[in-house]
Amino acid sequence: MPAGSDLRNALQYVRRFRNEIFIIALDGAVVAHDNFGNVLMDIAALQSLGIRVVLVHGIAHQLQAAAKELGVEISDIDGTGSVDMKTLKLARGCASRVSQEILDGLFATHQTRGAIPNAIKAKPAGVIGGKDRQYAGRVDRVDIEYLQMQLSHGAIPVISPVASDAGGLVYRLNSDEVAEQLGQALGAIKLLYLTCEAGLELNGEALRNISTEEMGKMLKTYRGSFSATILSKLEFSLQACQGRVRRAHIIDGRLDECIVDEVFSNEGIGTMIHANEYQNIRSATPSDVNFVWALVRPAMEKDELVRRPLQGIQESILDFFVFEIDGAILGCAALRRYDAHTGEIASLHVSPPHTNRAIGSRLVRFIEEKAREDGIKTVFCLSTQAYSFFQQKLGYIETDSASLPESRKASYEASGRNSKVLKKEL
Numbered sequence: 211m212p213a214g215s216d217l218r219n220a221l222q223y224v225r226r227f228r229n230e231i232f233i234i235a236l237d238g239a240v241v242a243h244d245n246f247g248n249v250l251m252d253i254a255a256l257q258s259l260g261i262r263v264v265l266v267h268g269i270a271h272q273l274q275a276a277a278k279e280l281g282v283e284i285s286d287i288d289g290t291g292s293v294d295m296k297t298l299k300l301a302r303g304c305a306s307r308v309s310q311e312i313l314d315g316l317f318a319t320h321q322t323r324g325a326i327p328n329a330i331k332a333k334p335a336g337v338i339g340g341k342d343r344q345y346a347g348r349v350d351r352v353d354i355e356y357l358q359m360q361l362s363h364g365a366i367p368v369i370s371p372v373a374s375d376a377g378g379l380v381y382r383l384n385s386d387e388v389a390e391q392l393g394q395a396l397g398a399i400k401l402l403y404l405t406c407e408a409g410l411e412l413n414g415e416a417l418r419n420i421s422t423e424e425m426g427k428m429l430k431t432y433r434g435s436f437s438a439t440i441l442s443k444l445e446f447s448l449q450a451c452q453g454r455v456r457r458a459h460i461i462d463g464r465l466d467e468c469i470v471d472e473v474f475s476n477e478g479i480g481t482m483i484h485a486n487e488y489q490n491i492r493s494a495t496p497s498d499v500n501f502v503w504a505l506v507r508p509a510m511e512k513d514e515l516v517r518r519p520l521q522g523i524q525e526s527i528l529d530f531f532v533f534e535i536d537g538a539i540l541g542c543a544a545l546r547r548y549d550a551h552t553g554e555i556a557s558l559h560v561s562p563p564h565t566n567r568a569i570g571s572r573l574v575r576f577i578e579e580k581a582r583e584d585g586i587k588t589v590f591c592l593s594t595q596a597y598s599f600f601q602q603k604l605g606y607i608e609t610d611s612a613s614l615p616e617s618r619k620a621s622y623e624a625s626g627r628n629s630k631v632l633k634k635e636l
């Protein structure tokens with residue numbers, strides 16, 4: 211777990227993730243690695259925090275090792291090529307052994323219960339480009355109810371890349387794809403791919419955080435720069451995040467505490483791929499003044515926001531950001547800069563019929579991101595009625611007016627509103 215000073219930061223994630231589903235995809239090489247015991251400890255930690263974990267594992271490493279040991283020539287390693295009968299037989303043995311090893315490991319780690327469900331129905335991959343894929347399969351259906359039932363009983367389903375079709379024919383699947391399909395079917399908040407490769411780099415720079423748009427462009431231009439293992443994970447992460455999965459992460463599973471460090475810190479240690487949840491947010495322009503005024507005026511009348519004349523909005527409109535859907539402005543907030551390193555999030559408001567749809571928290575996170583890019587290190591927020599929203603949903607802490615910059619203290623005193631003062635270090 212993170213160091214004490216980071217604990218408060220980690221707690222905001224704990225709250226956000228409780229009862230949410232994480233799909234964790236382990237390459238076979240991760241299961242075989244010396245660090246695997248630590249990976250299991252991280253998984254047990256997630257589960258003890260109320261996160262619902264589904265594990266998917268690969269077998270490429272074990273399959274290659276078994277083929278070498280037995281002197282068998284295999285037709286495919288990862289389920290993406292043509293799988294002949296010999297390869298399928300070996301794959302079935304490897305899949306059972308790896309699943310069992312994970313179950314045993316989970317149980318040995320704080321008695322965490324795992325289960326091997328028969329929750330994936332397969333279908334043949336078929337003939338592609340004139341080539342018969344034989345016993346290579348794809349996911350046909352996920353038994354969502356069955357998995358939910360296991361999760362609600364506190365078990366961790368352990369899913370292998372071997373599954374049968376309705377007629378009982380068995381297929382070898384690609385585990386990265388199985389994980390992505392499970393993520394979509396279960397509406398997972400996170401899909402974590404653990405591999406035995408170093409963090410993702412492009413042109414010597416570590417890629418920590420990338421949107422699906424940027425990832426799509428990057429894959430077009432730099433496809434050849436990635437190993438086959440990483441490329442597969444990038445492509446399935448992209449598909450997942452273009453669908454129902456909120457975030458996908460690619461993590462070096464050889465590092466101690468790799469999962470908790472990635473999930474519970476702002477910086478992370480792997481690469482996070484995210485859908486652009488800020489696509490409805492833009493900077494305000496002078497033509498938005500009347501709409502912003504119409505939005506905030508009722509909140510000023512209720513003393514939720516500090517009173518400002520229309521002229522005040524006109525003069526500061528370029529500090530505002532608006533959340534817009536189909537041309538209608540549903541929310542707004544402003545970033546005021548006190549000095550190079552300090553700012554304030556002000557005039558946050560969401561139109562009442564549209565609250566509780568994450569518009570307010572997205573606006574704040576978006577502005578925090580902008581502030582960070584501008585070199586701002588501390589943001590304040592003054593609120594009379596929504597202070598617990600900032601504390602509980604966005605990790606702000608209460609402070610007192612003495613910590614406000616001098617230039618802001620005077621107007622704080624003069625307003626007489628006695629707002630709570632909150633701040634966050636970015």
Ligand SMILES: CC(C)(COP(=O)(O)OP(=O)(O)OC[C@H]1O[C@@H](n2cnc3c(N)ncnc32)[C@H](O)[C@@H]1OP(=O)(O)O)[C@@H](O)C(=O)NCCC(=O)NCCS
Nearest residue numbers: 514558559560565566567568569570571593595596598599
């Ligand atoms: C506070 C406000 C911006 C929240 O916007 P929103 O889009 O509804 O927020 P989100 O959808 O991101 O978050 C909703 C969550 O915050 C909680 N929440 C909303 N308003 C809250 C408040 N005033 N106090 C405490 N929690 C609040 C909701 O209960 C919900 O909790 P849940 O996720 O556990 O169900 C909005 O209610 C608003 O405009 N309030 C009036 C103006 C105001 O007070 N602005 C702040 C001044 S700086």
